[in-house]
Amino acid sequence: MSDSKPVISQRKKVSFAPIMIIPFVSLLVGVWMVVHSKLEAGPTIKIAFDTANGIEAGKTKVQMLNVAVGLVEDVALNKDATGVIATVTLDKSVEPLLKEDTRFWVVRARVGTEGVSGLGTLFSGAYIELSPGDGEPVDKHRFEGMEAAPVTAAGTPGKHLTLVSEKASIGVGDPILFQGFTVGRVETVEFDSVEKVARYDIFVHSPYDDLIHDNTRFWDVSGLSIGATADGVKVNMGALESVIRGGASFGNLPNMPEGKAIESGEQFRLYGSYSDILARPYRYGKYYVINISQPLTGLDTGAPVSFRGIQIGRVERILIKEIFGSRAMTGKESSLAVPVLIYVEPGRLGIPDSRSSLEALDEGIRSGIGYGLRATLKTGSVITGKKLIYFDYYSDDPEAQIGQFQQYTVLPSLTGNSGSIEDQFNDLMAKINAMPLEDTVTSVNRTLDSISALLEQRETTKLPENIGATLEELRYVLKGYSQDAELYQELNSSIRSLNSTLENVDRLTRTLSDQPSSILFSTPVNPDIVPKAAP
Amino acid sequence: MRKLFLSLLVVSLVACAGTPAPVVKQYLLRSDSDETAMYQDKIADVTLGKVSVAAYLDHPSLVLQLADGSMSRAHHHLWAEPLRESLRIYMSRELSKRSGRSIRAKSNHQSGRYTTTTINIDIDELHGDYLGNVRLVAGWSLVDSDSQTILKEQYFVSETKLTQDGFGALVAAEERLLQEFSQEIADSLPR
Known part of the structure; x- marks a missing residue:
């Protein structure tokens, strides 16, 4: 057995105080809150209003159907100080409602002809109403606010x-x-x-x-x-x-x-x-101008404009202000043509009352000018003296061009005598005025003086006596032929004798016709049948 | 031959001379009213205007209607003057007599401006017949002279009987009918 000593190594200890978890957790919570707030926060938009009346930062809410969906964070003047910009933070839930036609307006107490509204805001304060649009979603952060509620809600059919x-x-x-x-x-x-x-x-x-x-x-x-x-x-x-x-x-x-x-x-x-x-039942029509050089007495607003007797429009008004307002008076206005504004409607001709018909009529008028279509001033009623604008073709009229007066097309017109009875009467009166009446009266007076002198002559005064004597003689002659006159009686007797003779001749003629021999031999005459007395 | 012709001529002339000449009687239609009577003019002045007769009467002969309806004209009994003339005179006098006023026949030359009423007469029938009847059919009218409007218009039809034979009795009967006719007109004149 070995006596080796075991080596004992001591591991370094890491000390971790439990209390340290608190800041860690706090950090996590903070991060979570930041991330959460970022994830849950709605969009921030800016709304422009004319005035900030009733809008307060931090207090004024944004509502939709009486549900608060946002808050005004800040109110500031715009760059040129002509309005205010309200910075509004909206809930995330309403972000899909922000579209191109989404509208905002301030709801405050109003009293007007349309009625009383927004009384509730007297206590709760004004708020901004949100009206969602029905257009395409847009990434938009600036909106134009309205001062009053829109009449029609967006999306209304x-x-x-x-x-x-x-x-x-x-x-x-x-x-x-x-x-x-x-x-x-x-x-x-x-x-x-x-x-x-x-x-x-x-x-x-x-x-x-x-x-x-x-x-x-x-x-x-x-x-x-x-x-x-x-x-x-x-x-x-x-x-x-x-x-x-x-x-x-x-x-x-x-x-x-x-x-x-x-x-x-x-x-x-x-x-x-x-x-x-x-x-004025027609919808489509067009204005034209006619220059008239004749007196416009009797041409009233609304006077008919006709083509060969068919009314195609009316006189709108006489542009006298326009013509005198557009030039300085020169004193030579005697030859000035006065523009008359007329309104021509295609529907009056029985064609469809449409824009295409109006264009076709305009084209027809323009092409007709080349064939002599002209406007004239005519008397519509001899009794009232009312006049009208009359269109017709005048092939002997020289070429004319379509003009322009301000924004109106000028159609050519004929000037001079319109041939009306009124004009003829005026011409007649002018001729009468031009007659040497004074000389004529003087001549007549001279003639009357001569007649008076003639009547005063002795031979002339005897003339009635001679005429009277002649008539007396004539009466005497005629008296000889009156009913009681001898000549008349003789004539009457002669006529009766002649009638009797003719009757005898008639009778003789009939006898000879029946019995030609009766001229030599007497014919037997039957005795007359004698009328008998009644039994 | 010559003797024979002369003998025939003599015989013929003797024969003609031997025929008795017919006797022709003429009758004059005249009223027996007093021509010199002075009649009082009434309120209205009346004149006899047109007097016309039917064509068969416009003949000198007196007329008689026979049994077969034919008209027989007398050859020897004639009116002394045309009936249209004598009727004017006759009716004028009868009307004056019966109305008590002077009613003169207006001639064609009179203007009639002083006349207020004019009498016009049309004689349609005036003849006798084989049964002894005499018939008068006539129309008459009163005309306002100023306005030429007809005031009255009537027809007169009357018959009478012959009391004797002969044309003299016929004329007398016709006169009676004309007098009756005149009385009717006179009774209708305006006063």
Whole structure:
């Protein structure tokens, strides 16, 4: 046995205090919390508003269907200080709702013509409402906020349309009516400063949007209209809401086909009233300008424009302001032609009331100019003196060109005498005025003086006496032929004798005809049958 | 031969001379009213206008209707003047007599401007028949002279019987019918 000593090695001990686990765990929890918060945190977006009224950082919530889905983290002015930028942190759950057409607006207490809303925010404070869009999801972090709630929620089935009128009569939120039922709303109103018209974006809910076709007409039903006719006073009013707030109605014209179905984005004209539609039932038309060098007395707004007696449009107005506003007065305006704005509608010719028909009519007018198509001013009524614009072909008229006046096409016109009775009468009066009446009257007076001198002559004064004597002689002569005159009696007696002789001759002629021998031999005459007395 | 011809001529002339000449009687239709009577003019001035006769009467002969319906004209009994003339005179006098006013026959030369009413007469039938009846059928009318409108228009039909034989009795009967006719017109004149 060996006495080797066992080698004892002592392993180095690592000391680990149990308390050390706490920071470790804390670190893990911290990392977990950071990662969790990063994973669970919603998107942070910036929303631009006109004003921060009612929006407070850290307090104002973002809600959707009364559920808080975010919080305003910060409110700051934008770069040019024309608005504010609200930084909002949203819940992760609503991140899929952030789309291109997602809209935000501030809900606060409002009192207006459209009603009272947002009273609850007087106590809870304003909040930002989120309206999810139905477009494509986008990685978007900046949105334009709205100052008021949108009229139509995104995704609502229906059609967006545009109405155009020459004056603003309805406002945002006003109803769109069909036979008195509210089927849509006006969403936005803007004024087109270029075309000087008001444009209204409206939304018509489904399924009422199917009521709108190509030939549908919209008209303003704001307020009420009172008209006096031969039948009495007539009051027209729409729904109570439209009377108070205003609104537009739509429908189809009687005896006019509905037309084709429409798509969203179609544009319609907003007429002032339904009677305006009946007066101007056609949808498509085009403005032209006619230069007239004759007096325009009797040519009123709305006067007919006709082609060989068929009305194709109306006179819109006389552009007197435009022509005098576009040039300085020179004192030589006697030869100035006054432009008259006319509106030609293809539907009046019986062709479809469509844009293609309008283009075809315009092309026809342009080509017709080359064949002598000219406009003239004519008298429509001799009694009233009303005038109209008359189109016809004048082959002897020299070539004319289509011009341009401001934005309108100028069609050539014939100047000079229109051949109307009124013009002829004016010409006649001008000729009468030009006659030397004073000289004529002087000559007549001189002649009358000569006649007076002639009548005063002695021979002339004796003339009636001579005539009287002649008549007396004539009466004496005629008296000899009167009924009581001897000559008349003799003539009468002679005529009677002649009649008697002729009767005898007649009798003799008949006797000779029956018995020619009776001229030599007497014929036996039967005795007359003697009438007998009645028994 | 010559003697024979002369003998025949003499015999013929003797024969003609020996035929008795027929006796022709003429009758004048005249009223027996007093021509010089002064009649009082009434309110309206009346004139006798047109007096016409049927064509068969416009003949000098008196007419008799026979049993077979034919009309027989007398050769030896004639009107002294055309009936259309004598009727004007006869009716004028009878009407004046029966109406008590002067009703003159208007000649063609009179203007009639002083006349308010005109009497027009159409004689359709005036003859006797083989049974001794005498018949008068006539139409008459009163015409407003100013306006030429017919005020009254009637037909007169009457018959009478011959009381004696002969044409003189026929003329007398026709006169009686004409007097009756005149009375009817006179009774209808405006006062």
